[in-house]
Amino acid sequence: MIRSWSRDIVVLGGGLSGLRAASEAAVQGASVTLLEKQDQIGGSSALSAGMYWTAPDLASYRQRIPHGDQVLATRILAGYEADLAAIRASGVYVDAEATLGVMGFGRGYSFDVKSYLRVLENRLLQSHGEVHTSVRIRSVTPSGTRRFCLETESADGRHEIHTDAIILATGGFQASPEHRAAHMPEAGADLLLRANEGSEGDGLNLAVSLGAALAGDLATFYGHLVPHPVAGFTPDRFMLFSQYYSNHGILVAADGRRICEESRGDEILNQDLAEVDGMTAFLIFDEEVRSTFGVSEPFANFGRVDRFAFAVKGGARHAQAETLEELVQQLGELGVDAAQLTKTLSGDVEVSSLARRVSRSEPPSARQLEKLRKQPFYALEVQPAITFTLGGIAIDDSTAVLSTVGERIEGVYAVGADVGGFSNYGYAGGLAPAHITGTIAGSTAARFVTQARANTAQRLVVAAAKEGQTSC
Template sequence: MSTVHTESFDVVVVGSGIAGSSAAVAATREGARVALLEKRDTFGGSTALSAGMFWTAPDLDAYRRRVPLGDEALGRAVVEDYAECLRELRATGERVSDTPKTDIMTFGIGYSTDILAILAWCRAQVEAGGGVCRTGTAALRVLQNANGAVTGLLARAAQGRVRYEAPAVVLAGGGFQGARDELTRAMGPNADRLLLRSNPGSVGDGLRLARQAGAGGSTAMSTFYGHLIGAPVNSFEPKDFLPNSQYYSDHAVLVNLEGRRFVDETLGDEILNQVLLQQPQAGGVLVFDDHVRSTVGTDEPFPGLGVVDRYQVAVDNGALHAQADTLEDLVARTAAWGIDPAVLGQTLQDYVSAASDGGGFAGGHPVSARARAPRTGPFYALKVQPSITFTFGGVRVDDQARVLDPDGRPVPGLHAAGADIGGLSNHGYAGGLAPAYITGRRAGRSAARAASAEPRPRADVPAGV
């Protein structure tokens, strides 16, 4: 039987993105000795691939309007903690913008940050507090005693299996977007068509570990965050994620591969991205004019992303596209894509009429009063597909980030944060980095307090496990 190396800590954190990093710092500040574990070879998870925008809803009413199906207790926690957490980030000395960005994803408010520097600062704090930060360490199982209380974590590292004895564990693995089987169960067969816009290591480790420990599931399992991407793509590596995202789609007309509208486009790209998944072959076409391409189509949606012609980026990366001087000619050119020109032509005619009248309906779906009819040639058509950055469903937790069983009772010593928890966002999106940092901070504090309240337990695990 192989030997299992044993180490003792107060809190073990699984995942080194902003949720796990925040949890580790918060637990350290509470006096806990922390092990921050990352299964990949580099720290940061999908956070390290992000634009670094620390944003969420400006108030609880805005959260309710944008995420009517959201877990209000979690939404309240994020809104209430946001200002204090922003001050905390500024106190690190790393870059946090002085000027807010408003109307993020149509409604949010936030600040640009140097997120890589903040992640490094977090790790430095953990190590200064006597803790450790390790890559190449994959969590295998949460260890529990006969009463179900957490006693540690079994992990696999290059040197073999390690038993981390600790009375509290925080799960912050980043969601299950990389697990195709989980996606299909949650979202249906079109999930196989989702383009992964994330680090490939987020394969549902937190959800799996929590289930094994007796956790209950959350709402929002079929919803997710991502952006429309040109289709097809020749390359989709991390460097391609941000420039290929068609953030301006809320200013375009979006049709499915039958040439029909299916959503109010002004809801925002992250909503359109989700709704497109349910359309035939999860495929769509954006139709817009030169005014859109030369304004919002090239604008910098977030500070730091840069000004880029997103249509041209998609074209250069292999996306199916068309250009014409009139909408009629554009429709004719898309017929080669298998789209019925009569259907698409009528769809666009109805949209233009409704938008010109100040709103209404076209094809049975709302045309917002904010919608602008495409009227400035040349006109463009771009085939698009949905992508997934992280999932909105996951582990059920309370507002202190304690993991709950199916009956709503806390699993002693188990906590979760960030994209591993479910229900904070639910179709509507309340932000990524800020909610992850805030829920991580609550999880770290709760875990440290749970650890200090109990004598350090031992887990009875056979040496060959």
């Protein structure tokens, strides 16, 4: 038997953005059901390093992400302080401001993200909201009593939820090889997933089925270089295997040439390598880099680890030698064009022919070679990994989903990594935008359903009056 019930708002996805939106709307008086596809809430948010960060101001945002959505960025940056204060006020641990620029330019604070997710869930439950896990959405159709009818499926059978508003918080489409193949034809379906397994583009599919427009470049994504090959790439090791320091080395393809300018950051190199034939390259660096950036914490409380040693233990192809000449010889034995690599190390900056598809990249500079100074020297084979997609659903600055003709689709909102265009090749954070869009969507949707309720009541009064009855 299909059980049917009615709620003001349904939130799809139980990561930071969904939990923030759901709890905010529930606290403001809306009846809210949060549905999570996996058997537990948390999504990639619960796997993350917990750095709440973004661009310090709009000028730095524009410089870093010239093709980003500036209207959305203005709104997200404006919400940064208030949302940080809200996290602090919840009582969870928030560290002092990070002293080194996050990802080279951002400002941010490490916080206890797992405890905070529990705080938000409790807040939702205490405000009479509900959380259901292991639930699949079968269809979304117009409802006879409210705006939408969601047909869901879970272990206890099929259900219908009638609702006036849906908040899409499903975390992007990186876990779907089909979506990746469609939107990232150069990177292909073979990218290694460095994220939760539930974010398969369900929010995007649903939004498109309701007439939504897409925003940002759907081929761009956030992630980090990881060793190749890599054994035991499990969520607890995602960060240990990430080569955050790659901007201090050079990245060389099998033809012995570099693929791009490495100093722009690991999250950029990661995308560039995804467009190189074979999707692997050797990261070459010196002892100075290995013993400093290669072991240090990218953020406070992150944990120190010798990333080269950890990668070697994980099965990565690698080389280590007292001189660059010996390193070249070892890489030659691993299949790299040794004669060309010698020229590359002497200053030849012609881009690898294997990187002919790389579209947004900057050409290599000779300056970067100056970083190879102190022996011994190291080479680590790396591959790209995807954490979340940067293109996605188009929204306005109230998080309302926009149609292909630029109009709001009434009652549909998108948040977090489902939203496209805030980051776009350049990257300005995941948790802070997820939290801030969640805050905005929770309030906007709560206001919308209050209005929808008032309109329904008004319609009933008018209908009753027409029939000569008094309203109940």
